[in-house]
Amino acid sequence: MTNRVPLMAGNWKMNLDHLEANHLVQGLAMALQDDNHDYTACEVLVLPPFTDIRTVQTIVDADDLDIKYGAQDVSVHDNGAYTGEVSASMLTKLGCTYVVVGHSERREYHGESDALVGAKARKTLDTGMIPIMCCGEALEVRRAGTHVEFVLGQIRAALKGWSAGDVARIVIAYEPIWAIGTGETATAADAQEVCSAIREALRIDYGDTTADAVRILYGGSAKPGNIKELMAQADVDGALVGGASLKADSFAAMANFYA
Ligand code: PEP
Numbered sequence: 001m002t003n004r005v006p007l008m009a010g011n012w013k014m015n016l017d018h019l020e021a022n023h024l025v026q027g028l029a030m031a032l033q034d035d036n037h038d039y040t041a042c043e044v045l046v047l048p049p050f051t052d053i054r055t056v057q058t059i060v061d062a063d064d065l066d067i068k069y070g071a072q073d074v075s076v077h078d079n080g081a082y083t084g085e086v087s088a089s090m091l092t093k094l095g096c097t098y099v100v101v102g103h104s105e106r107r108e109y110h111g112e113s114d115a116l117v118g119a120k121a122r123k124t125l126d127t128g129m130i131p132i133m134c135c136g137e138a139l140e141v142r143r144a145g146t147h148v149e150f151v152l153g154q155i156r157a158a159l160k161g162w163s164a165g166d167v168a169r170i171v172i173a174y175e176p177i178w179a180i181g182t183g184e185t186a187t188a189a190d191a192q193e194v195c196s197a198i199r200e201a202l203r204i205d206y207g208d209t210t211a212d213a214v215r216i217l218y219g220g221s222a223k224p225g226n227i228k229e230l231m232a233q234a235d236v237d238g239a240l241v242g243g244a245s246l247k248a249d250s251f252a253a254m255a256n257f258y259a
Pocket residue numbers: 011013175179180181182183219220221222240241242243244
């Protein structure tokens with residue numbers, strides 16, 4: 001057996017200004033405390049917009065919270081004439097420990113390719129943070145029944161040339177696009193089918209140690225009502241949560257899935 005620590009990651013997307021971020025993180029810390037949350041049983045991570053990160057850092061540091069925080073994207077460049085971009089070292093200076101790369105919304109609205117997603121994951125890891133690399137199929141692919149092949153193709157293209165040791169340090173988030181923000185959740189069996197196929201592909205490509213170390217999250221309308229069943233699946237190690245992470249009580253309840 002393995003000792004992968006479950007991860008509950010809240011992707012706020014483009015929601016909440018820094019004042020609202022302050023309110024949510026304080027509320028989340030209180031709700032987790034009320035639930036007697038055991039951070040060794042489930043790591044808790046928030047992924048606010050860039051403009052909120054300094055505020056979140058201030059609260060986490062001041063109150064010595066165990067809540068972790070990170071960013072929703074990162075530049076592949078170190079510095080220079082890249083208007084609008086934010087570098088990995090700027091994020092580490094703010095205490096970020098995770099970065100989401102290749103979310104389907106970035107792939108769709110910003111044309112991010114698998115190669116770019118892989119480069120962002122590489123930059124994140126090389127700068128001392130953990131990439132949460134997203135993958136997932138659109139509804140047409142799911143209907144055609146080629147979703148497993150499609151998702152493995154995305155991952156293999158992004159991680160081309162990576163060593164087993166580096167792959168072992170990343171987090172992968174399987175997020176079927178048709179389930180994101182739609183209220184349409186994949187069943188626990190759907191999530192397990194793809195998450196286990198991802199782990200088996202990692203086993204073939206990089207060996208047992210890597211396959212058993214990588215945490216694989218499910219994302220797509222995960223909420224308090226379905227988190228227990230999702231987390232009961234052998235290859236689901238956590239969730240990337242959008243909508244339900246914007247309310248302190250619901251996100252804390254999800255992190256407390258093990259209780
Ligand atoms: C997401 O933003 O990655 C996500 C899964 O959103 P939601 O939980 O709202 O479907």
